[in-house]
Amino acid sequence: MDALLDLLLGPLSYPFxxxxxxxxATVGVVCATVGTYVVLRGMAFFGDALAHAIxxxxxxxxxxxxxxxxxxxxxxxxTAVLTSVGIGALSKGEQIKEDxxxxxIFAGMFALGITLISTVRSYTVDLTHFLFGNVLGVSxxxxxxxxxxxxxxxxxxxxxxxxFLVLSFDPILASTLRLPAGLLHYLLLVLIAIAxxxxxxxxxxxxxxxxxxxxxxTAYLLTRRLPTMxxxxxxxxxxxxxxxxxxxxxxxxxSGAAIVLVCTAIFVLAFLLAPGRGTLWKYLRWVxx
Amino acid sequence: MxxxxxxxxxxxxxxxxxxxxxxxVRYNGTLALDGVSFRLTQGEQVAVVGPxxxxxxxxxxxxxxxxxxxxxxxxxxxxxxxxxxxxxxVPQRSQVDWSFPVNVADVVMMGRIGKLGLLRWPKARxxxxxxxxxxxxxxxxxxxxxxxxxxxxxxQRVFIAxxxxxxxxxxxxxxxxxxxxxxxxxxxxxxxxxxxxRHVTVMVATHDLNQAADRFxxxxxxNHRLLGLGRPGEVFTPERLLQAYGGHMRLIQTDEGLMVxxxxxxxxxxxxxxxxx
Numbered sequence: 404m405d406a407l408l409d410l411l412l413g414p415l416s417y418p419f420x421x422x423x424x425x426x427x428a429t430v431g432v433v434c435a436t437v438g439t440y441v442v443l444r445g446m447a448f449f450g451d452a453l454a455h456a457i458x459x460x461x462x463x464x465x466x467x468x469x470x471x472x473x474x475x476x477x478x479x480x481x482t483a484v485l486t487s488v489g490i491g492a493l494s495k496g497e498q499i500k501e502d503x504x505x506x507x508i509f510a511g512m513f514a515l516g517i518t519l520i521s522t523v524r525s526y527t528v529d530l531t532h533f534l535f536g537n538v539l540g541v542s543x544x545x546x547x548x549x550x551x552x553x554x555x556x557x558x559x560x561x562x563x564x565x566x567f568l569v570l571s572f573d574p575i576l577a578s579t580l581r582l583p584a585g586l587l588h589y590l591l592l593v594l595i596a597i598a599x600x601x602x603x604x605x606x607x608x609x610x611x612x613x614x615x616x617x618x619x620x621t622a623y624l625l626t627r628r629l630p631t632m633x634x635x636x637x638x639x640x641x642x643x644x645x646x647x648x649x650x651x652x653x654x655x656x657x658s659g660a661a662i663v664l665v666c667t668a669i670f671v672l673a674f675l676l677a678p679g680r681g682t683l684w685k686y687l688r689w690v691x692x
Numbered sequence: 693m694x695x696x697x698x699x700x701x702x703x704x705x706x707x708x709x710x711x712x713x714x715x716x717v718r719y720n721g722t723l724a725l726d727g728v729s730f731r732l733t734q735g736e737q738v739a740v741v742g743p744x745x746x747x748x749x750x751x752x753x754x755x756x757x758x759x760x761x762x763x764x765x766x767x768x769x770x771x772x773x774x775x776x777x778x779x780x781x782v783p784q785r786s787q788v789d790w791s792f793p794v795n796v797a798d799v800v801m802m803g804r805i806g807k808l809g810l811l812r813w814p815k816a817r818x819x820x821x822x823x824x825x826x827x828x829x830x831x832x833x834x835x836x837x838x839x840x841x842x843x844x845x846x847x848q849r850v851f852i853a854x855x856x857x858x859x860x861x862x863x864x865x866x867x868x869x870x871x872x873x874x875x876x877x878x879x880x881x882x883x884x885x886x887x888x889x890r891h892v893t894v895m896v897a898t899h900d901l902n903q904a905a906d907r908f909x910x911x912x913x914x915n916h917r918l919l920g921l922g923r924p925g926e927v928f929t930p931e932r933l934l935q936a937y938g939g940h941m942r943l944i945q946t947d948e949g950l951m952v953x954x955x956x957x958x959x960x961x962x963x964x965x966x967x968x969x
Contacts, residue, residue: 443792443793562811563810565802565805565808565813566805566810568794568798568802569802569805571792572789572792572794572799572802573783573788573802575756575758575781575783575787576781576802576803576854578756578757578758579756579757579758579777579779579780579781579858580777580805580806580858581700581757581774581775581776581777581806582805623793626793627793627795627838628793628794628795628798628838629793629794629798631793632793
């Protein structure tokens with residue numbers, strides 16, 4: 404028992420580890436809450452693309468700030484909000500299909516980001532941090548920004564709960580109830596953008612989509628109502644983030660990847676074992692018949 | 693934006709529920725609706741029939757204020773439809789995501805949110821209202837069911853309950869009877885009777901000519917243009933039916949009346965047979 408307690412408390416003697424755990428848990432909760440709508444509305448590709456598309460913004464902040472961490476958050480935020488609104492506007496046009504538009508912008512922006520960062524000679528370490536996160540480098544100030552903006556995202560999701568629900572389930576009803584559907588859609592895109600920027604340091608752009616989609620998708624398999632889906636997703640997100648970080652501490656592997664692997668493992672378990680709906684039960688029923 | 697301010701168009705007492713004047717809708721050069729004009733008074737129930745692609749859905753969208761006509765105008769209680777929340781659209785079952793994580797009561801509560809307004813949560817009174825609406829359609833016992841676990845007829849009734857929760861005075865039902873067995877269809881007809889008692893005006897899109905003729909006292913025949921609106925016997929004349937359906941229909945004069953054989957159905961290629969009164 405004592406050994407287990409030591410295992411859990413040991414890493415907490417390092418302040419950077421405490422900050423990392425708090426940041427990761429917050430990110431797990433925020434991403435899963437927004438991610439509920441990403442999953443229900445089929446926006447996984449949009450989320451992935453948006454995460455990659457903020458790289459040039461972060462790169463500009465990186466070049467102008469001479470490697471300082473401070474401005475990166477705001478540059479990332481600016482790019483993410485502009486790109487999300489931009490993709491929203493572009494995909495409304497009839498000239499090109501939505502996923503094609505997203506694909507073009509996503510790859511182009513990502514390439515621009517890598518190009519900008521590669522102009523610095525010793526770029527590989529910093530690029531790795533942008534791509535895969537650096538949760539142990541979270542400062543006190545980063546933690547505050549994460550908490551404040553994450554809190555704003557959750558507050559808005561709760562405040563517009565009814566409206567987002569109707570918009571996602573039945574856009575025609577939203578229209579006959581005269582809800583400002585366009586405005587709400589853009590608001591949701593901006594919320595996804597903020598969640599992505601908040602998570603940048605924890606998982607990095609390359610694995611971001613996992614935090615948005617995987618805990619929410621797991622919750623989707625386990626629940627039947629939206630509020631429980633959100634709460635379950637948030638819990639799974641937080642638990643994966645914290646246990647993934649412990650795992651990376653003891654096994655000494657990349658933290659962002661470890662967090663995502665734990666998320667994925669929980670998803671696979673739910674996929675196989677979800678009460679009544681799991682693939683294993685379906686298989687057993689099929690065998691018994 | 694109206695919801696954010698909470699102001700909707702007033703109802704003018706002396707105006708008809710619905711007045712459609714010379715509505716024309718053009719999609720990329722093709723004419724979906726061509727100069728359609730009619731009016732409905734309170735409590736009327738009309739079956740809207742016409743071949744696939746005749747513009748039934750387009751007409752509903754224009755009336756609900758989701759689509760602006762290229763020409764002409766729609767007035768609901770004397771004002772454009774965009775300001776009203778008293779118009780309910782009951783979708784075809786195939787348009788709904790039945791795996792969405794909501795139960796029956798959640799779906800019906802969605803109809804209330806126009807009345808609730810922004811930043812307000814449903815109270816006990818609102819859940820009571822939802823329950824009453826579910827009782828009207830005989831679904832109160834299944835309020836906690838996930839919507840994907842319902843039968844087709846039950847699913848349809850949930851969406852009618854949602855229109856009731858919206859306190860809709862004009863309901864547009866898109867193929868509510870399609871794909872239902874006879875018992876479930878009778879449930880829907882019973883609900884339509886109840887709606888008549890409540891003076892709700894209803895338009896029901898259907899592809900079943902015979903059912904429209906047998907069960908509705910008002911029918912509308914549509915094929916881009918309005919070919920007729922009135923009692924079935926007056927509207928479903930051989931000339932007008934041939935005008936609407938062209939080569940897709942055969943009319944056979946029998947001792948018992950006019951036989952209609954049509955193949956305009958939307959489920960596979962089943963040929964439907966029936967008799968018009």
